[in-house]
Amino acid sequence: MKNIVLNSDSEVIKSFNNNILLVKEDEREKILFQKGIGFGKKPGEIIKKGTVVEKIFIIENEDNQRNFNEIVNRVDSDLIVIVEEVIAEIVDELGEELSENIHISLVDHLYYAIKRLKNNEEIQNPFLVEIQTLYPQEFQLSQKISDRIKKELQIEIPEGEKGFITLHIHSARNNGKLSTTIKSSYLSNAIVQHVEKRLKVKINKKSLDYARFLTHIRFTIERIMTNSPIKNDLIDVIRKRYRLSYKIASEVGKIICKILEIDNISEDEIAYLAMHIERFKVSLSK
Template identity: 60%
Template sequence: MKTILKVDYVVLKVFNNNIILANNNGKEKILFEKGIGFGKKVGEIIKKGTEIDKIFTIENQFNVQNFNEIVSKNDEKFLALCEEIIYDISNKLGEDLSENIHIGLTEHISFAIKRLNNNEEIQNPFLIEIQTLYPQEFELAKEAAIKIKNSTGVLMPDGEVGFIALHIHSARNNGKLSNTIKYSYIGNKITEYVEKELNIVIDKTSLDYARFLTHMRFAIERIMKKSLIKNDLLNIIKESYPKSYLVAEKVAKILENELEVKVVEDEVAYIAMHIQRFRVSVENN
């Protein structure tokens, strides 16, 4: 659905024939419309009443400053690529994204390309967790990686795709990313502990692992919000799976130390159920 500009805008930058950066009264907007940038020069006016396919607004002055710095350091073709990626992500999700993505994602892609051209690949310690917890964002990130490869010739490895997925996830959650990293860190720590206690190696691509990781994510959210949970099977789980319950109690201690919040017995029992699934799965393989 087209949007009609309600005021005049001054052209600040022409990324390509279809994307421009414009300003009105301190508010910067990235305007998408076929042919809108054709023949335009900096300082020209985009008239009120012009039909626009898509508008991204950058209002926070700190973001405006950072975005303008990024614009000054990168060429129009690269900026157009990044904005087309963001445009596609927003359209496919059917959501408005945090304005931070225009800074964070563009800057990340820029640095990633430079690193990879210098054979400096950074490992992503949260790759499995990102793929498991945010499959939609990861698929969109893979599509973005294809666009980057087609435009720049640089192939984004899975670790970089994972980082792009985190930027997308952050942009869907009002720019918040710290909890994502924290959850992944805690999930890794708990997984390593469970492997050590049960003397097993967990298949990070297995359905059991995906279930466990998802459960831990929601458990952490419940614990942080102090949302009480009732587990009617508490006593049965303690009696039927004593070893798994003992490990779950120690996992609960890890959560308490990391989150500084008490973990109730009912939650421990749920953790024990997922640990038991690991034991059964490993024993049957």
Template identity: 55%
Template sequence: MNFLFKADYTIQKVFNNNVLLVTQKNSEKILFGKGLGFGKHFGDILSSKTEIDKIFSLDDKTNYHNFKELVTTVDNELIGLCEEIIFMISKELNEDLNEKIHISLTDHIAFTLKRLKQNDEIINPFLVETETLYKREFEIAKKAVSMLEKKLNIIIPDGEIGFITLHIHSARNNGKLSNTIKYAFLSNSIIELIEDSLDLEIDTGSIDYARFITHIRFAIERLINNTPIRNELIDVIKKQYSDSYTLAQKVCNLLASELQLNVMEDEVAYIAVHIEKFKHAS
């Protein structure tokens, strides 16, 4: 969708041919539009008739100051590229993102590129969990990495897709990332516990794995929000899958310890069924 300016804008910085930092009545905004910055310079005035594709505002004072600081330390072209990526993300999701992504994602990408130049190894232990939990964001993160690779002529490790996925997910959830990281950490720890206890390797590409990780994600949310589920087959599961139930108790003890919350037997029973499927799939 195109927008028309309601008033003239004064250019503060030209990031690239498509992205500008401007002011309007002492309010700074980031503008995106094809060719919008071509031939433009600091202090130029944009006519109110100029058409653009997207206006990003930084209304929070902390975000505003952090972005201003970022502009002084990160290359203009890279900031412009990151803004193009953010525009792509917003367009793909067809929704506005939390404004903090203009700082967090750009800062993250700048730091990643610095590490790559130094030949530092980038490892993401939660890549599979992240892809399983946030499929939509993960697919968009792939496009973001592709844009970076094409523009910068570099190869970026797959683990970076997972990190960008978390930034996208955070931007869709009021800028919150802590629970996302907690989901990934707990999921990874639980899988390791099950694999070690059963002496097997779980196929992370299987439907059983995807279902289990999804179940754990929502189990954590249920525990945090105190919205337990019912399981009418607890006694049957205990009897038929006694070993799996015992292991499920260990899993739930881990959840309880990390979240500082009690886990009901109903949840233990559901997890036992998932564990039993892992045993027969091996």
């Protein structure tokens, strides 16, 4: 790991442990990682320019700074340390930066989740299978956090909660838009339920065919949400050849419009949906 040199003096806000500090520099808050950097540090002390650290997470948004400080004052440092250390591991494993929102949203979620679990109040996750299928890498990374919490706090994180952690990780890879990630999962589930009803089947959500179908749905939703239209030159052929699938696709289009609160989706997307529904329908009949 390449070391980083601080360009300016930074004021200590809080020492989480010997190796993690929250500091402020030029109106930006930073989480510093370096062995021994937090030892004996008190609020108001200065970390000198030129200090070498292993990793820095920067929190620039004023609302995020305020919310993170509220969390720092409310949440036990042990949980914050666990989450921050695992976020650092995830960043290294993915080889990409995450939205600064994750430092607030994930700690806050886990704080309340652990309180619920201690009171035997587990919340069911209705989208668990969809989350596992759509975001397998993030779900695997959620296991890192679950393992650390079990090891350090003796709290067992159930599969449903791992699904919620997965959504936080995925949203942090996509500009921190957790609401968008949740809406996409909800929409995928609604589409599958409608297809099940119209085809009068019960889909095996552990099957490869289901995973493939859900992936196509996800890409369709992402294209619509990001306004990235595609061209389909086979609209007329698909409409005539796959009449039932096209009708179902048109119904799915209305579901998408309602949930995403948009006026319509293109005929090109309807045709692609019809094609994927037809393929899925054929695979179910085998």
